[in-house]
Amino acid sequence: ETVEILPxxxxxxxxxxxxFSGEADLTDAEPRRRGMREWPNLVDPRSPLYPLQLFREHxxxxxxxxDLAVSxxxxxxxxxxxxxxxxxxxVTAERGILESELGRLRRLMAGDxxxxxxxxxxxxxxxxxx
Numbered sequence: 001e002t003v004e005i006l007p008x009x010x011x012x013x014x015x016x017x018x019x020f021s022g023e024a025d026l027t028d029a030e031p032r033r034r035g036m037r038e039w040p041n042l043v044d045p046r047s048p049l050y051p052l053q054l055f056r057e058h059x060x061x062x063x064x065x066x067d068l069a070v071s072x073x074x075x076x077x078x079x080x081x082x083x084x085x086x087x088x089x090x091v092t093a094e095r096g097i098l099e100s101e102l103g104r105l106r107r108l109m110a111g112d113x114x115x116x117x118x119x120x121x122x123x124x125x126x127x128x129x130x
Contacts, residue, residue: 006048054109061102065123
């Protein structure tokens with residue numbers, strides 16, 4: 001027995017549940033366990049899975065950006081002011097890279113005609129498509 005999870009794409013009910021939860025990649029006949037970070041290189045832009053891949057990457061970038069602020073809490077509580085300064089420098093650089101990548105991804109999504117997910121107030125994408 002199979003279920004259609006996307007137009008023209010069928011899987012076993014359990015395989016469909018794994019795909020829906022992000023545990024499986026259904027670009028092959030048999031689902032394989034994969035980490036979400038592997039998705040960007042797996043799906044061809046002509047595949048019906050491609051928009052889902054873009055949304056998953058978007059969610060991962062937003063979550064990473066939001067986690068960066070939390071990573072500064074131990075540094076702010078440190079008694080070593082140099083440590084706080086070094087952490088702030090690293091986090092600021094990483095945030096810039098991630099915001100740039102998020103902006104690139106959002107421009108790609110908009111160019112493909114996808115409705116962009118709203119960004120949380122504390123997250124921006126450099127050169128955002130909105």
